[in-house]
Amino acid sequence: MDDHDWELLQGAYGPATEVPALIRELRHGGPDPRADLERKLSDHVQHQGMLYPPAVPTAQLLIDALADETTHDRLLAYELLLTIVENAHHYEKEHTADPTLATLSVARAA
Numbered sequence: 001m002d003d004h005d006w007e008l009l010q011g012a013y014g015p016a017t018e019v020p021a022l023i024r025e026l027r028h029g030g031p032d033p034r035a036d037l038e039r040k041l042s043d044h045v046q047h048q049g050m051l052y053p054p055a056v057p058t059a060q061l062l063i064d065a066l067a068d069e070t071t072h073d074r075l076l077a078y079e080l081l082l083t084i085v086e087n088a089h090h091y092e093k094e095h096t097a098d099p100t101l102a103t104l105s106v107a108r109a110a
Contacts, residue, residue, distance in 0.1 A: 058080075
C-alpha cells in the first residue's frame, strides 16, 4: 500500500492520501459505515464515470483485498473494482503515460 506516493495521485477532490487507510478499513473493518467508506473510496478514484490516477493503484489493492478471504467487506472491494474496470476506457484514453490496467495485470501475472 505504501509503494505509491499517494500525495501526488490527484483524485477528483484532491490528493489520495487517505486511500491506504480506507483500504485497510475495507479489509479489517472500522468506524465508517459501509456507505461512507464506499463514497470516500469512490471519490478518490472516479467522478461521474471519469477515472483519476489513484484508480490504478487502488485497483491493485482491491484485487489483493478480493484475494484475501479474511477481508471484512469483499463485496465492497468487488463493487469498487467493477466501477474502475467499467470506466477504464475513459481513463486509459486520457492518461496514456500512466500504466494501464491491462499492463498492470500482465505485470502481476508474471
